[in-house]
Amino acid sequence: MSSSAAAAAAAWSLWFSSSSSLDNQRHRIMRSPGFQVRCAVAEPMKKKKVWKQGEYPGDMSSFDRNQRRTPIKNIKKKLDRKSNLNPWVNTVTQALSEAIDTKHWLTALEIFKMLKEQPFYQPKEGSYMKLIVLVGRCGQPQHARNLFNSMIEEGLEPTAQIYTALLAAYCRSNLIDEAFKVLEQMKKLPLCQPDVYTFSILIKACVEASRFDLVKSLYQEMAERCITPNTVTQNTVLAGYGKAGKFDLMEKVLLGMLDSTSSKPDVWTMNTILSLFGNMGQVETMERWYEKFRNFGIDPETRTFNILIGAYGKKKMYDKMSTVMEYMRKLSFPWTTSTYNNVIEAFSDVGDAKNMEYTFDQMRAEGMRADTKTLCCLIRGYANAGLFHKVISMVELAGKLEIPENTSFHNAVLYACAKADDLMEMERVYRRMKDKQQCRADATTFAIMIEAYKKEGMNDKVFDLEQEQEQETILKVT
Structure with a gap:
């Protein structure tokens, strides 16, 4: 582990301990007599009820026995019908x-x-x-x-x-x-x-499919119908242009948002741009855009900081990752499950099991609930570290925590099997995956298995999987 990573771990330990001391101080204050006295509220005196003769509920002498049974019997019939x-x-x-x-x-x-x-x-x-x-x-x-x-x-x-x-x-x-x-x-x-929501959904689909010609025609139709694109629509197009590498068009849309009165850039716009460059590994560009958005008057949110942490983690820039986390604490932004997942993923990618486990333990100590991504990162991290017995422990833990075992989860287990060169277990996991109606194989699934078979020179298995992948694609379309 590098010195910067060690510094990051030491910094997290300090923050967690300070957080714990604040909790202890708060509990001492709440237990103090002065605090209890100030919180006490005097109950108003209730006016005593004066009962008339024959009215007191304990005195049933004024009621006939037969008169009491009839309403009870009728109510019982109604309740029976209702309960049935x-x-x-x-x-x-x-x-x-x-x-x-x-x-x-x-x-x-x-x-x-x-x-x-x-x-x-x-x-x-x-x-x-x-x-x-x-x-x-x-x-x-x-x-x-x-x-x-x-x-x-x-x-x-x-x-x-x-x-x-x-x-x-x-x-x-x-x-x-x-x-x-x-x-x-x-x-x-x-x-x-x-309406604008209908067009926005369709525009998003066209953007993700890189059908930018259709995007242009949809914008024209919206203009003819006097439907103004909202910020959500523009953010979708921004993300699409960015993923396609059309940065000139992306900047054109962004400048148009700045001049617009109905689709001003918001924190989602900021997150879209930062996430785009962060995922591409262009950290310096991400940082420049962060400063631009701050100059526009857009304040960051928890997700913004999580994007920065994830980007720094992927580039192994642990010092900057720690700085952002410390900044979140100073601004009273809570560390969320996504925050921890990004840190765990950073250590998982390099097989740093020790810091990965430390972060996971601190995550649980703060009461954060692990999700599917948490377990996926842990499984991949142990596989990268060669600790395959701990992969089994994580699969068992997922069952105890009732973590949804979706396609991503199975892909992580398949990755671990392939990393261990255990093709028989990989095939068993794949069969269990196919038995689940709600867990279909995707491109990552086939890529992991095909690479594992190619490594062992099992060309017949590679051919069968490629055919199965084509059939799966056809089924999805039809």
Whole structure:
């Protein structure tokens, strides 16, 4: 470990200890008698109730026994009828809501299908809206279309919001042509005209697909409809131009935002630019833009500092990474899970298991909950350090912490298997991954496995994987 990395670890230890002393001081103050006296609130005196004869609840002599049984019996019948119906209704609807919240799209569709078969079912636009958004975000555009068609068959009138959700589902799966077909359908319906959000989603998809010719035409159509691009739209285009290396166009859009009254640059604009150059490793350019945005009067936020920390970490600039973290403390910006993840990732990339573990321990000591990225970085870090027995411990820990085992998580385990030259275990992990409906292989998955097979000269396995990757791409499109 370099001297700068050691200095960074020592600095973090000092900050954590100072944070702990502040907590102890706060607890001493709260336990002091003076503090308790000041916090005490006198309760107002309650006026004593004077009961009339026969009115006191303990005196039941004025009531006839038979008169008391009738209302209780009727109430019991009502409660029985209610208990026979509501538990089932509440259980199913609650299960559907939980499946949507946890993004278990397949479970949500199965519960919704069961719900529609019940006699108490009433079609609601809100339920369809949530489900279409869910399956769209999970890369299931065909299910989004099926839900949309089912909604129409049940007699619900589509709205601009429903159409926009369907369009977004196609955009997320890079089915731009299908998304444009939805846009044309909207333009034919007077009550479902596209708005700035519809165009923004479509522009984002075109930007990510590098279809900048379509972006230009969409801007023209927005102008014809007197729809002004908002800051979110401009930030999306900024990011797209930056990723494509079109820095002249990016700067042109940014200058236009500075002169605009409806799409002024904000902290998201700052984060977009800083993240762009940070991910490219152009730290000096990132720092210049940071100063420019500060001169524009835009204040940084926690995410801004996390972007800087991540960029410095990838370049192994531990001194600057520590300086930013110290600056966050001075400005009372909290260290978040993303802050710790960036630091863990910095040590993970170079296989520095000691500092990686120290940061993870401090993260848990401050009550920060680990997420999927945390475990992915730890697994990759141990693999880079050659500590494969600890990879197994991290997989077990993920299960104990109920960390979602998504595609990124499986890719990290596949990377560790490939690093250990354990191709049999790599294949077993891949089979388990394919067995999960909500965990599909991506380009990173195939790249890890193909490289591992090429290293061992297993060309037949390489060929089979390349064929499987082509089929997976076709399935995603269709």
